[in-house]
Amino acid sequence: IDLSLHIKQFGIVILGDSSVGKSSLLHRFTEGTFDESRQSPLGIDFKVHNMNFDPDVVIKLLLWDTAGQERFRSICKSYMRNSVGCILMFDVSQRQTFDRVGSWHQEVLDYVKPNPMFFVLVGHKCDLAVGRQVRKSEGDALAKKLNMLAYLEVSTKENINVREVFETLTRGIYNLFQQGKIPTRDDWQGLTQSADTQMQKWCLHLSLKQTKTEKSNTKLKLFLVQYE
Ligand SMILES: Nc1nc2c(ncn2[C@@H]2O[C@H](COP(=O)(O)OP(=O)(O)O)[C@@H](O)[C@H]2O)c(=O)[nH]1
Ligand SMILES: [Mg+2]
Numbered sequence: 001i002d003l004s005l006h007i008k009q010f011g012i013v014i015l016g017d018s019s020v021g022k023s024s025l026l027h028r029f030t031e032g033t034f035d036e037s038r039q040s041p042l043g044i045d046f047k048v049h050n051m052n053f054d055p056d057v058v059i060k061l062l063l064w065d066t067a068g069q070e071r072f073r074s075i076c077k078s079y080m081r082n083s084v085g086c087i088l089m090f091d092v093s094q095r096q097t098f099d100r101v102g103s104w105h106q107e108v109l110d111y112v113k114p115n116p117m118f119f120v121l122v123g124h125k126c127d128l129a130v131g132r133q134v135r136k137s138e139g140d141a142l143a144k145k146l147n148m149l150a151y152l153e154v155s156t157k158e159n160i161n162v163r164e165v166f167e168t169l170t171r172g173i174y175n176l177f178q179q180g181k182i183p184t185r186d187d188w189q190g191l192t193q194s195a196d197t198q199m200q201k202w203c204l205h206l207s208l209k210q211t212k213t214e215k216s217n218t219k220l221k222l223f224l225v226q227y228e
Pocket of ligand 2: 022023024066067
């Protein structure tokens with residue numbers, strides 16, 4: 001039995017104009033709920049979420065939500081620099097938020113240079129069929145033009161495609177990394193492989209939300225025996 005557990009850490013930043021639904025999306029993904037009257041936290045919100053692709057790979061997502069920085073984007077710089085993935089959002093019922101996607105994209109790339117950044121474009125609030133101002137084909141075309149991993153139409157309210165956003169981005173980055181297309185650097189925290197200490201493995205195993213397979217249960221027991 002191979003005892004090595006591969007732990008990778010991806011920094012992910014959620015960006016887009018004010019009120020497109022960034023905080024709602026992150027809250028739905030990490031807490032599972034949507035509350036229309038919920039006040040977005042001001043400043044920077046930070047969540048950690050573990051993804052378990054197979055028993056041997058754990059990806060720890062460091063998720064950064066931004067608020068109030070929309071007009072002072074330079075504040076975002078440091079955590080953009082420490083991210084490898086970006087969920088770039090617009091509101092399908094607000095045309096101007098779509099029109100600004102291109103400039104968000106360019107600014108992010110300028111900030112993170114020479115490090116890479118991979119994007120998923122989110123057309124949010126797709127439950128608002130009546131007020132829609134941007135067509136799905138336009139979102140698809142823009143994501144393609146800007147070389148993004150995907151375009152997804154999402155509703156946090158109706159819980160449509162929420163998990164898919166995070167999974168598509170994480171899987172896309174993971175696959176590129178496996179293909180050697182994302183070089184890591186000592187001075188870059190966007191994508192890191194954490195130290196393989198027994199304690200970390202143990203903690204990560206315990207914090208995994210997904211149902212564990214027989215194989216990883218066996219591993220957990222072995223770790224516990226080793227740790228004790
Ligand atoms: N119709 C609809 N409204 C949403 C959805 N997600 C968020 N909202 C609303 O959009 C507003 C802005 O959301 P918020 O998460 O604070 O946006 P942020 O400024 O980008 O963080 C709030 O009134 C939310 O209730 C959605 O999927 N559908
Ligand atoms: Mg917010």
